[in-house]
Amino acid sequence: MHYTLHLTNNCNLSCKYCYVNKETKSTMSLDTARKVIDTGAMEGGSTGIVFFGGEPLLCKDIIYKVVEYARALERTKGCRFHFKVVTNGMLLDQRFIDFTKLHHIYVAFSHDGIREAHDQNRVDAAGNGTFDCLTDKIKLLLTSHPYAPVMMVVNPETAKYYAASVKHLYDSGFKYIITSLNFKAGWTQDALDVLRVEYKKTADFYYKRTLKEDKFYLEPFETKIDSHIKGEDYCSQRCELGKNQVSVAPDGSIYPCVQFVGDKEYLIGHIDTGIDSHKQAALSQASHGEKVSCLGCTIRSRCNHYCGCLNKQTTGSINEVSPVLCAHERLLLPIADKLAHKLFKKRSAMFIQKHYNDAYQIISMIEDSIEK
Amino acid sequence: MLKIEPVRSYRSPDYPDKRVVLENPDILKTLPQRWKGKVYAGFAFSSVVVLLLSGCQQQATAGVPAPPAYLTEEEACSIIIEEAEKYGVEFDKTGLELQDVKFYIDRNTSEASAIVEHTQDIELDGYDKEKKIGFEFASSDDVQSLAKNIEGLTEDEILYFTDADYKEELEEALGYLDEKIYFQTFYSASYPDIADTKAELQEQVESFMEWLKSEGVI
Numbered sequence: 001m002h003y004t005l006h007l008t009n010n011c012n013l014s015c016k017y018c019y020v021n022k023e024t025k026s027t028m029s030l031d032t033a034r035k036v037i038d039t040g041a042m043e044g045g046s047t048g049i050v051f052f053g054g055e056p057l058l059c060k061d062i063i064y065k066v067v068e069y070a071r072a073l074e075r076t077k078g079c080r081f082h083f084k085v086v087t088n089g090m091l092l093d094q095r096f097i098d099f100t101k102l103h104h105i106y107v108a109f110s111h112d113g114i115r116e117a118h119d120q121n122r123v124d125a126a127g128n129g130t131f132d133c134l135t136d137k138i139k140l141l142l143t144s145h146p147y148a149p150v151m152m153v154v155n156p157e158t159a160k161y162y163a164a165s166v167k168h169l170y171d172s173g174f175k176y177i178i179t180s181l182n183f184k185a186g187w188t189q190d191a192l193d194v195l196r197v198e199y200k201k202t203a204d205f206y207y208k209r210t211l212k213e214d215k216f217y218l219e220p221f222e223t224k225i226d227s228h229i230k231g232e233d234y235c236s237q238r239c240e241l242g243k244n245q246v247s248v249a250p251d252g253s254i255y256p257c258v259q260f261v262g263d264k265e266y267l268i269g270h271i272d273t274g275i276d277s278h279k280q281a282a283l284s285q286a287s288h289g290e291k292v293s294c295l296g297c298t299i300r301s302r303c304n305h306y307c308g309c310l311n312k313q314t315t316g317s318i319n320e321v322s323p324v325l326c327a328h329e330r331l332l333l334p335i336a337d338k339l340a341h342k343l344f345k346k347r348s349a350m351f352i353q354k355h356y357n358d359a360y361q362i363i364s365m366i367e368d369s370i371e372k
Numbered sequence: 373m374l375k376i377e378p379v380r381s382y383r384s385p386d387y388p389d390k391r392v393v394l395e396n397p398d399i400l401k402t403l404p405q406r407w408k409g410k411v412y413a414g415f416a417f418s419s420v421v422v423l424l425l426s427g428c429q430q431q432a433t434a435g436v437p438a439p440p441a442y443l444t445e446e447e448a449c450s451i452i453i454e455e456a457e458k459y460g461v462e463f464d465k466t467g468l469e470l471q472d473v474k475f476y477i478d479r480n481t482s483e484a485s486a487i488v489e490h491t492q493d494i495e496l497d498g499y500d501k502e503k504k505i506g507f508e509f510a511s512s513d514d515v516q517s518l519a520k521n522i523e524g525l526t527e528d529e530i531l532y533f534t535d536a537d538y539k540e541e542l543e544e545a546l547g548y549l550d551e552k553i554y555f556q557t558f559y560s561a562s563y564p565d566i567a568d569t570k571a572e573l574q575e576q577v578e579s580f581m582e583w584l585k586s587e588g589v590i
Binding site: 187188189192196197200201203204207213228229230231233293294295296297298299300321323324326327330333334337338340341342343344345347348349350352353356357363367 | 374375376377378379380381382384385386387388389390391393399400402403404405406407476478487489536540544547587
């Protein structure tokens, strides 16, 4: 099981597209966070813990204590934990980086690309852009975590900077770039047409870097290509709402995913009393039902319409698909397929290994450790 | 206003899925340059592949190859129409005129921002009005004509604009049309024996027709 710990809904930034409800400030107590770890230890096996917010680095002390507590349990109970933190990067410092390195904590960094894109939305409380503040933080992070993922959010007004932003992040040293749309924003056909051209530019960038045998990961292209290559395996790996991962609110309430936190209708338990398995199963089943609006669509097995969390965010219902998502899938898929077709036709070794060889990640890790 | 629009038909991509690679594990022998000669490259081959590595190196064929045998556009269109008739598809040679078809051309330059937008009228080589099925044969004239009309392409880019590029660009452009049609671009392979070239084209048509059948279009 994966637990996303919403350590606080407080944040040191005021990103314009943030969906976190900050009306009442709340922070998770160390006691609540430890109970999550205890639950994971009792379940046994390997437990994923994601430190999330707000900005989780406002609660560094809790992170330090929780990780050390979990490591101690690993030594006595035979359980395993792996950790991830999702941060805006502003509070990264050498001590925290050293700690994450020591405990193999995966650090995911939020950044929207070039200054023109980033500073439009990722602003501080006074409304000032944060692009300049992050330059040194990126260097600090990548020196210790060269494969740290960066997450870039695309809005209609920043779509025109998409390709330049991906290239900027890549040139900054990020090799694991995840871009996603703010589906809740006011997307129009014109804005999506701009994005289509930007995706094509980025596909061209992907094509050339792959032929040069650079190692990188770039979403949304990787997933779309894999959706064809892996076929039924891709469908079976889909997230089942509330089944394999849950979100824990600062007060210990448990929700199926990050978008649901605070919405009592979707409350599925509490860390003190556990998860209501009936509610959890009903929700998982409901989100897996065939979407009426998508019946007859020939690309639905490769589409993201099944994501109940995304549907909830955009339409308010886990089973109602956003027209923006639909339009985006229709524009993205042919571009990703064309890219993959071109690379396969060229017999690109990097493309073939990355997408067809199950051992690719292991080989890549061995290569990195030997090269070091 | 954006709407949910189920995609009525989407051609299966031209790159293989994993099952094909499992059946042809030699594909995984394609290694990045820097892996070659490294111990860890051995991991690239699954246990299935390792078994295959022991014997089958391809032998290079000696001798001077015969010149390729291409089909003329007229010959090719006749073959396509004839093959399609076997499946009940009646292609009208007057085709279908499509106005202001939008292309987004990827340029093969070192710049990431190398996308050229281009608008052009297209007349398909054949169209079955009733079933909304069309085809285009990518003759060298068609290919060069499109490349030359695209503003900003260099002479080299025009020269190296191939029938495969034409096929990709046209199929993608027609995918953006408001009125959806079932469409395929065919091309002439270049075997030394003209009979093989014809057979290859017949196979392309057959494959398209079988796909239309699987989609319930015919």
